[in-house]
Amino acid sequence: MTDVLNRFGIDDGYHAKFGQLIKDWARGIKQPPADLKAFKQQLEDEGIKANYPTGANELKTLNVFRADSSRLDIRLPPTDFLDDSESFIVKHGYVIPKFYHDAFDSEPNIDDVMVFHAARIGDYTLANCT
Known part of the structure; x- marks a missing residue:
């Protein structure tokens, strides 16, 4: 669906790896990325494939926040x-x-x-x- 709608999405088969990365950020095992470039690099380093939107939906910034x-x-x-x-x-x-x-x-x-x-x-x- 992400390809058709031109949105960010994790490729099928990589959701568990991405979820584990989120858990590692939440637990302080790994440092959350400070910006979009670092986010893309972390996904690449972890071997996580993702779809990045283009055109009007192109991502420009990253907002990581900790829930309370x-x-x-x-x-x-x-x-x-x-x-x-x-x-x-x-x-x-x-x-x-x-x-x-x-x-x-x-x-x-x-x-x-x-x-x-x-x-x-x-x-x-x-x-x-x-």
Whole structure:
């Protein structure tokens, strides 16, 4: 989905490695990158393949912040990304990373893709990366 929508994304097969890198940053095992160039370098050093958007969606800066268990962070998606995602879902269905298929050894059964999309956005917003 990230290639079609021209957004940043981790390539299938590299989500676990990326997640472990995030855990290492959170635990202080590795230093989080200070800027986008350092982020790209860390991913390359870890052997993590990613898609970087071009054109109007090209990434220019990086914002790494530490969540606080006493603060509720609500991260709102950019409106244009939300609209593009919904248009894509209507045309192509809901595409999820391969690791979901691998974990459940089956194709997902999604009755209503827009309800599922809303649920995933809500879950992501409240999960606080855990």
